[in-house]
Amino acid sequence: MFLTNVWVLSKALEFVTNNKGRPQLVYRNFLYNLDNGVPGGRQSWVCRDYRRLFCRARVITRGHHVDVRGTPHNHNSHAHIIYMKRLESCVAPSFV
Numbered sequence: 001m002f003l004t005n006v007w008v009l010s011k012a013l014e015f016v017t018n019n020k021g022r023p024q025l026v027y028r029n030f031l032y033n034l035d036n037g038v039p040g041g042r043q044s045w046v047c048r049d050y051r052r053l054f055c056r057a058r059v060i061t062r063g064h065h066v067d068v069r070g071t072p073h074n075h076n077s078h079a080h081i082i083y084m085k086r087l088e089s090c091v092a093p094s095f096v
């Protein structure tokens, strides 16, 4: 049941915060950290494994529009982390 919910939610952009209160983006079962300093009302996000695995996947968002940039992820999805985040936060799905 929970896994099904994660799958459905991951099809959409979802803005969350990490455990330090920093903005994070959930998109297609991957987690992205907000990259600072993007002009023009856009937000640039880098894969959360940018430093750890040198993953260069990146997305740009403008509202709920998304533009995928960079290279494909060089690792498995973050589905398990997203799943655990949902259990910890007990946040209800934003749409069902």
Ligand SMILES: [Zn+2]
Residues within 6 Å of the ligand: 030, 047, 048, 049, 050, 055, 056, 057, 072, 073, 074, 075
């Ligand atoms: Zn990545």
